[in-house]
Amino acid sequence: MASAKIHASAATHADGPRPFRPRLPGRGAYAGHHVLARRAPTQWLASVVERSPVLMRWFTAGERVSKRELFGCRMCGQCALPTTGYACPMTCPKELRNGPCGGVGADGRCEVHPEQPCVWVVAHERAVRAGHGDDLTRLQRPVDQRLWGQSSWLNYWQGRDEGMWTEPVEGGRDRGSSILRRELGLTPVGR
């Protein structure tokens, strides 16, 4: 188990994460989320799957293969796709969860892999086109490095990834005071 997790981590990957342009159009991905959303049936499915180690292995392999093909998924176990226009932030060479770095080329290229567009430029395009641009202003908590290799679907259906991100943050002068209260503490949640 442990070795499988390490295998997927950024550092030991042959040349590190590489930007991936999603193969599934944004509209399809948002629609797919409705099917996979946490509800009684999916929660039940998760509990059934987790009762059998064999089933869990197959289920996790299924997620790995399908999401790798569609999104370049690296199995971080805590999926951010629903808030990133379904472009995987873990394919960013810096694994940034909160938006692009300052090094994006003028034409939107990744500074580490210039042959690829920056995943966050793609994420922004897709999210805005689908009317979900606000999602990108959510503050994303640090990644739990212990979850690499796990099924993010099971973690989501079982509610283990609660609190991974905040509500979208809003600007505006009138709301300045609420933000100055800095009510957003970054202490651990949900685990």
Next chain:
Amino acid sequence: MMSSLRDALADGRFAVTAEIGPPRGADPDVVTRKAELLRGWVHAANVTDNQGAHVRMSSLGAAVLALRAGVEPVMQITCRDRNRLALQSDLLSAAALGIPNVLLLTGDHPIHGDHPDGKPVFDLDGVQLVWTARTMRDDHRLLSGRRLTAPPTWTIGAVENPFAPPPGFRAHRLLKKAVAGAEFVQTQFVFDVPRFAAWMSEVRDLGIPERCAVIAGVGPLRSLRVLEHVRDNVPGTHVPDALERRLRGVPSARVDDEGVTACVETIQALREIPGVAGVHVMAFGFEHGIPEILSRSDLDPQEATPEVEPAALPGGVPHAG
């Protein structure tokens, strides 16, 4: 903790910061000399952290040397080389050593540096690091939730690049940093003032200047070689054609002077933009020219004199206040 940068920003005085690049070597005098050139001219000076992913004396060490030399440091900390444990312990050390300001950023990828074979860490990103620091200072807690015995008191800064894609998101990204806890932000080089002014109007619409002071990055293009380097290799800097034509239009011996003049004009134009709280002057290897740039920009040295007096620091290092 006493911070003349924080005081200037709080009083609405135009803040001036510059940069000290630590040496590739163990000679403390290099830092001291650079600090002495800036002393009395700036509110604070950034001490860079393995800038461009090239190994240098650490920003913590060099920030202490700058402090001893009478220049208030802004210690830069990147997420490139340390995981969350090391980031938090270095933040605590900074506070314990009397460093009043920290600037928290994601950092360049090692692939562009002198150790491209090194392991990129990026355990946190720049926003999360700002958030972590704010939680340590104001909630007195580590990321783990454990309580700090004595909370730190630094002023928290961040960076933003107004000119990098995606254009519709850059002001919002700064908003995220402000909400996470950044009290000031320094920007990438501004050469294109109208484009920067347009970004500032987005920033004002989001109400950012009220909670996070925006300090605009500037620097002189002192030769055509520097111009080409900045234009082609420094991400997200847009050198307008007019500026390029202007520098190419003067005899080569005068490019230096023309570049400095253009920088002074940029500073003066930036002062007129509502919400711009100061300038951050980056002039690598030209620290001795910074006082000239500032005085020609009418940025009075007295106004910017830091209150830190070397003689007032017991053993050269004050206590965390």
